[in-house]
Amino acid sequence: MLSYIIRRLLYTIPVIWGVVTVVFLLMAVVPGDPARIMMGQRGDPETLARIRSDLGLDLPIHQQYFRFLKEVAKGDLGTSYRTNQKVSHAIVERFPATFRLAFWAMIFASAIGVTAGILSAVKQYSFFDYSAMFFAIAGVSAPVFWVGLILLFIFAYNLNVIPGVGYGEGSVLYLILPVITLGVRPAALIARLTRSCMLEVLNQDYIRTARAKGLGEKTVILKHALKNAMIPVITIIGTQLSALLSGAVLTETIFAWPGIGRLAVEALVARDFPMIRGTVIFMALIFLVANIVVDISYGFIDPRVRYS
Amino acid sequence: MNKRSFLIIALFVCLTIFISGVGMAADAPQYGGVLKWREINDPPKGDPAMATDTVSSRMILCIFDTLVENHPDGEGLLPALAESWEGNEDGTVWKFHLRKGVRFQKEHMGKPTENKGREVKAADWKYSFERLVHVNSPRAYFLDMLKGYQDFVDGKVQEWTGIKVIDDYTLQFELEYSFAPFVSVLAYNSFMVIPKEDADKWGKDFNFHPIGTGAFVLDKWEHDQKVVLKRNPDYWRKDADGNSMPYLDSVEIMVIPDNTIAYQEFKKGNIDAFPDFPDEFYVEAKEKFGKLFQERPWVGTYYYGFNNSKPPFKDNKDLRQAFNYAVNRELISELVLEGRYSAGKGVLPPGMPGYNKDLQGYSFDPIKAKTLLAAAGYPNGIEVELQVNNNPRHRAVAEAIQAQLMDLGIKLNLKILDWGVHLDMCERAETQMFRMGWVVDYMDPDNFLFVLLHSDNHGAKGNYAFYKDPEVDKLLAEARIETDWNKRMSLYRKAEQMIVEDAPWIFLFHYSTSLLAQEWVRGIYLPAMGDYYTALYNVWINR
Numbered sequence: 137m138l139s140y141i142i143r144r145l146l147y148t149i150p151v152i153w154g155v156v157t158v159v160f161l162l163m164a165v166v167p168g169d170p171a172r173i174m175m176g177q178r179g180d181p182e183t184l185a186r187i188r189s190d191l192g193l194d195l196p197i198h199q200q201y202f203r204f205l206k207e208v209a210k211g212d213l214g215t216s217y218r219t220n221q222k223v224s225h226a227i228v229e230r231f232p233a234t235f236r237l238a239f240w241a242m243i244f245a246s247a248i249g250v251t252a253g254i255l256s257a258v259k260q261y262s263f264f265d266y267s268a269m270f271f272a273i274a275g276v277s278a279p280v281f282w283v284g285l286i287l288l289f290i291f292a293y294n295l296n297v298i299p300g301v302g303y304g305e306g307s308v309l310y311l312i313l314p315v316i317t318l319g320v321r322p323a324a325l326i327a328r329l330t331r332s333c334m335l336e337v338l339n340q341d342y343i344r345t346a347r348a349k350g351l352g353e354k355t356v357i358l359k360h361a362l363k364n365a366m367i368p369v370i371t372i373i374g375t376q377l378s379a380l381l382s383g384a385v386l387t388e389t390i391f392a393w394p395g396i397g398r399l400a401v402e403a404l405v406a407r408d409f410p411m412i413r414g415t416v417i418f419m420a421l422i423f424l425v426a427n428i429v430v431d432i433s434y435g436f437i438d439p440r441v442r443y444s
Numbered sequence: 445m446n447k448r449s450f451l452i453i454a455l456f457v458c459l460t461i462f463i464s465g466v467g468m469a470a471d472a473p474q475y476g477g478v479l480k481w482r483e484i485n486d487p488p489k490g491d492p493a494m495a496t497d498t499v500s501s502r503m504i505l506c507i508f509d510t511l512v513e514n515h516p517d518g519e520g521l522l523p524a525l526a527e528s529w530e531g532n533e534d535g536t537v538w539k540f541h542l543r544k545g546v547r548f549q550k551e552h553m554g555k556p557t558e559n560k561g562r563e564v565k566a567a568d569w570k571y572s573f574e575r576l577v578h579v580n581s582p583r584a585y586f587l588d589m590l591k592g593y594q595d596f597v598d599g600k601v602q603e604w605t606g607i608k609v610i611d612d613y614t615l616q617f618e619l620e621y622s623f624a625p626f627v628s629v630l631a632y633n634s635f636m637v638i639p640k641e642d643a644d645k646w647g648k649d650f651n652f653h654p655i656g657t658g659a660f661v662l663d664k665w666e667h668d669q670k671v672v673l674k675r676n677p678d679y680w681r682k683d684a685d686g687n688s689m690p691y692l693d694s695v696e697i698m699v700i701p702d703n704t705i706a707y708q709e710f711k712k713g714n715i716d717a718f719p720d721f722p723d724e725f726y727v728e729a730k731e732k733f734g735k736l737f738q739e740r741p742w743v744g745t746y747y748y749g750f751n752n753s754k755p756p757f758k759d760n761k762d763l764r765q766a767f768n769y770a771v772n773r774e775l776i777s778e779l780v781l782e783g784r785y786s787a788g789k790g791v792l793p794p795g796m797p798g799y800n801k802d803l804q805g806y807s808f809d810p811i812k813a814k815t816l817l818a819a820a821g822y823p824n825g826i827e828v829e830l831q832v833n834n835n836p837r838h839r840a841v842a843e844a845i846q847a848q849l850m851d852l853g854i855k856l857n858l859k860i861l862d863w864g865v866h867l868d869m870c871e872r873a874e875t876q877m878f879r880m881g882w883v884v885d886y887m888d889p890d891n892f893l894f895v896l897l898h899s900d901n902h903g904a905k906g907n908y909a910f911y912k913d914p915e916v917d918k919l920l921a922e923a924r925i926e927t928d929w930n931k932r933m934s935l936y937r938k939a940e941q942m943i944v945e946d947a948p949w950i951f952l953f954h955y956s957t958s959l960l961a962q963e964w965v966r967g968i969y970l971p972a973m974g975d976y977y978t979a980l981y982n983v984w985i986n987r
């Protein structure tokens with residue numbers, strides 16, 4: 137297992153190098169001079185040249201690339217053009233808020249999705265099944281900003297049971313609506329997938345055997361069927377979690393949540409190359425680590441999976 | 445009058461005096477309270493030397509002070525950290541007498557500062573101006589008329605020779621040439637005094653640790669959430685009754701990116717001041733909040749520039765004028781902008797000294813436009829590309845103008861680009877027509893006419909239309925050095941009329957600025973320089 141993990145971690149190095157290179161090249165070809173944006177609408181060419189030189193933008197592209205590679209290898213993601221803040225500091229500062237939101241959104245989504253999926257499968261073609269799948273389709277189709285606005289209008293601005301938007305010094309009350317907003321779509325996906333996987337498993341011979349042996353329906357469903365149906369569900373939970381951890385721009389914007397997504401978008405608008413590169417590398421890392429964690433978790437759920 | 449009547453009258457008089465006294469007391473400034481001010485994004489800059497955006501400027505204007513400041517209604521300059529100033533006859537030497545007893549902030553984010561609250565002296569000003577060059581401030585070149593600027597920038601000399609400390613409370617500026625708007629330039633929000641000890645301590649991180657002399661001290665900066673500014677107990681300004689200012693305990697700059705949510709938060713009372721009010725809720729807010737909604741012309745102009753250096757607009761005044769006559773500005777403002785922008789006739793906006801309300805501009809006249817189009821060599825119309833930076837408001841205006849011009853056979857192809865790319869292409873004259881706007885840096889016509897239309901400033905320096913007229917150049921250069929105010933204004937009027945006649949742009953609109961504040965927010969006044977210049981030291985909360 138350990139050698140498998142080490143091998144997987146080593147594989148991430150060329151992937152990260154690929155990401156770093158692609159991001160760098162994209163930034164190099166994208167039009168829009170960051171020094172020019174820093175100067176505002178009016179600027180004298182001399183000052184502009186000095187700022188470009190300060191930022192290293194006057195160097196030939198290959199020199200810029202190797203300099204950047206060297207810095208990344210040393211763990212230095214550079215300094216933001218826009219704010220002068222170390223990119224790594226900015227990410228570390230924003231990540232707890234993103235993590236908190238993504239973590240609870242996935243807990244919410246998994247709890248709702250798995251429960252609804254199991255019940256729908258067990259009570260196939262029942263009123264509950266139709267209703268749950270209707271809501272699942274609605275959840276997948278509803279735009280995040282719309283869900284967020286509707287929730288805010290109902291609970292914060294009409295019923296006044298939630299204080300409003302913002303981080304609220306970490307108060308749980310401020311977390312409820314963004315978590316639901318962010319969790320609705322993954323919950324719907326998980327519910328649909330759990331239902332179909334459960335239905336497949338419930339028709340297997342070993343389930344029939346378990347029932348024939350006289351096992352209780354609860355044991356059959358939760359112990360025998362669910363565990364086997366969970367592998368694809370865990371994959372989707374893992375990928376959804378990594379997507380949420382790399383920032384949920386719309387949710388963060390609506391709820392004025394100080395996360396990675398907003399940081400990345402503001403950097404993009406300002407052509408803040410170091411910040412864009414830093415956040416993209418960070419997101420790539422999140423995806424890679426999440427994938428490794430998901431792969432490892434298969435072994436715990438399905439004893440047939442062996443790591444060699 | 446019997447005794448009873450006398451008593452009733454006396455009682456009535458006393459009651460009246462008491463009630464009016466209570467009323468006056470309720471309206472008198474009160475100490476305490478928090479003002480929550482909404483902003484759309486986190487301020488990227490806390491260092492005045494580096495700030496070029498309005499959100500940063502909002503915070504900076506709370507923490508720092510300039511030598512002079514703009515009158516809220518644009519009626520000249522007011523003393524700030526300089527009590528008075530005088531220039532020599534040709535305006536090349538300016539002496540500023542500094543206010544005594546002004547102290548740097550002795551606390552910052554709950555900790556003592558390096559300067560320990562010492563008094564501001566003339567040497568601090570010299571340091572602060574020289575620092576602009578040391579940190580490569582994008583605005584240092586605003587002062588390139590000061591003697592020794594270029595040598596200091598090039599590192600040939602150790603000090604900026606044009607800035608002299610005469611004594612602790614007298615600062616002198618020497619200019620290479622006479623530059624009439626010089627004192628106005630000093631009111632710009634990059635030219636603030638900074639304590640050397642703290643700037644040295646923080647280095648580049650001074651951007652996140654701004655320390656000045658202003659009414660508020662930075663207490664907390666939670667990025668993308670809020671900036672908390674606490675009352676500076678040593679602030680130099682006193683009100684008319686000699687009471688210390690500011691009145692507020694603190695100001696919180698709340699970052700709420702979404703306009704819909706920000707407006708709901710305002711309605712719920714979670715924010716107290718909502719600057720730069722969005723179009724989408726304009727009608728509702730104006731009706732609902734009445735006098736609480738402040739709006740006034742902003743000293744700025746919105747225009748479509750022609751590329752005057754390339755065909756089809758180069759050397760074709762008839763064509764440029766035809767476009768000007770073809771646009772119904774009032775209708776577009778009404779339809780697209782809720783009538784918030786006034787129709788523009790020229791370059792200078794209302795509120796700017798030298799603004800000429802009798803200027804002969806262009807009104808919507810499709811017949812004249814058609815005739816001029818034919819005279820320009822395009823009797824069957826013309827197809828041109830208009831480049832606009834990506835913004836819903838600009839896009840809507842462009843689409844409305846596109847529809848209007850279509851009626852005259854002018855086919856306008858829209859090209860929507862990001863701001864950075866848009867700027868790049870405009871400054872390289874790679875467009876046919878482009879959208880641009882300009883809002884005042886300093887209250888002088890020079891900031892519009894010279895910057896945007898003098899041929900020395902082609903490209904990034906401001907003249908994106910690549911307009912060149914030797915006669916206009918001459919008038920604008922003359923006006924820069926003319927010290928007689930009336931003569932200067934008459935030179936600007938003449939130059940502006942010639943520019944309008946030449947039509948290097950489509951003169952579209954003049955901006956407006958707005959601020960919605962809660963009923964309990966008192967003393968808040970929207971200035972002509974824009975919402976982010978709103979003074980907060982004289983604001984109080986009366987709930």
